[in-house]
Amino acid sequence: MTDVAIRAERLVKDYAGSGPPWKRTAPFRALQGVDLEVRRGEVFGFLGPNGAGKSTTIRILLDLLRPTAGRVEVLGRTPATAGPSLRARIGYLPGELTMAGQRTAGEELAYLVSLRGGAGRDAIAPLAERFGLDLDRPIRGLSKGNKQKIGVIQAFVHAPELLILDEPTSGLDPLLQREFLDLVREARDRGATVLMSSHVLSEVEDVAGRVAIIRAGEIVDTDDVGTLRHHAGQQVVLHFGDHVAVEEFHGLPGVEDVRLDGGQLTCLLRGEPDALLKVAARHHVRGWSAQDRELEDLFLDFYRLPVDPVAEREEVAAHGR
Numbered sequence: 096m097t098d099v100a101i102r103a104e105r106l107v108k109d110y111a112g113s114g115p116p117w118k119r120t121a122p123f124r125a126l127q128g129v130d131l132e133v134r135r136g137e138v139f140g141f142l143g144p145n146g147a148g149k150s151t152t153i154r155i156l157l158d159l160l161r162p163t164a165g166r167v168e169v170l171g172r173t174p175a176t177a178g179p180s181l182r183a184r185i186g187y188l189p190g191e192l193t194m195a196g197q198r199t200a201g202e203e204l205a206y207l208v209s210l211r212g213g214a215g216r217d218a219i220a221p222l223a224e225r226f227g228l229d230l231d232r233p234i235r236g237l238s239k240g241n242k243q244k245i246g247v248i249q250a251f252v253h254a255p256e257l258l259i260l261d262e263p264t265s266g267l268d269p270l271l272q273r274e275f276l277d278l279v280r281e282a283r284d285r286g287a288t289v290l291m292s293s294h295v296l297s298e299v300e301d302v303a304g305r306v307a308i309i310r311a312g313e314i315v316d317t318d319d320v321g322t323l324r325h326h327a328g329q330q331v332v333l334h335f336g337d338h339v340a341v342e343e344f345h346g347l348p349g350v351e352d353v354r355l356d357g358g359q360l361t362c363l364l365r366g367e368p369d370a371l372l373k374v375a376a377r378h379h380v381r382g383w384s385a386q387d388r389e390l391e392d393l394f395l396d397f398y399r400l401p402v403d404p405v406a407e408r409e410e411v412a413a414h415g416r
């Protein structure tokens with residue numbers, strides 16, 4: 096058995112334009128060669144801003160969409176040919192749930208479980224209890240959060256080998272988010288693999304071992320959370336009692352984003368402070384502080400690089416891809 100649960104290689108997905116001729120959307124390349132490798136037994140965070148391509152990638156993994164180019168392997172099988180036997184080993188929570196409104200929550204869960212041959216039927220009630228979901232209520236009147244509980248329960252109920260969860264915490268209040276993360280940890284502890292997408296790092300930070308960051312259809316970074324934290328660096332502030340020129344601090348190794356305001360210098364430090372401190376020590380240093388940056392700040396660095404989706408759409412249209 097291979098130790099890789101999910102492997103995607105050079106995935107490309109083009110969406111054709113849609114709609115009537117007078118308001119037809121242009122063709123669009125949503126994935127531009129995505130590589131992803133999720134190891135068996137790990138919790139893997141799939142992070143990116145809205146529209147980055149997370150759902151498109153996930154839907155390809157489940158063969159709900161076919162890629163324009165590239166290869167996918169899930170639990171050692173090719174989703175496009177493996178059929179229901181592969182689906183039965185996966186718990187999938189879609190980003191957008193569609194459920195029949197006339198059923199009760201309990202009937203819907205029983206129905207979803209029956210589609211997979213009934214595995215996990217007995218776990219419905221305890222999970223509903225844990226998430227405070229009333230199984231007798233019709234879906235029609237349920238809030239977004241209650242519908243999301245149904246989605247979470249149906250994904251976990253049959254204790255699958257692999258969980259693929261698209262924005263799982265959306266709509267859940269903080270208490271239920273915590274309950275959900277406990278469920279993820281329990282799945283990991285019994286050896287399951289979890290891929291979960293989010294646009295907020297803090298949602299996956301505590302459970303994920305590794306994360307991949309996708310932006311505009313490209314993976315821009317894959318790393319373990321500990322390394323990411325290290326890369327996040329420190330925000331350094333130095334107060335000088337004499338005149339300093341900002342240029343003295345430009346180009347120092349590991350020092351970025353240098354700003355001088357009066358006698359106060361701020362910068363981002365990644366790595367050793369040696370070079371920075373040696374330049375600072377030529378002056379009268381009245382005070383200093385160095386604060387670890389939040390991982391969220393690093394994450395935002397990746398987001399900040401401007402992307403113009405309209406220009407990209409036009410380019411795809413122009414090249415007829």
Ligand SMILES: Nc1ncnc2c1ncn2[C@@H]1O[C@H](COP(=O)(O)OP(=O)(O)OP(=O)(O)O)[C@@H](O)[C@H]1O
Pocket residue numbers: 110111113123125143144145146147148149150151152190294404
């Ligand atoms: N059927 C479609 N036709 C055309 N474009 C699409 C289609 N589905 C998605 N897109 C576009 O592809 C890009 C990627 O969408 P996708 O839903 O995969 O992103 P995402 O990262 O999951 O974002 P979100 O968090 O908003 O769901 C977006 O720009 C989206 O508008």
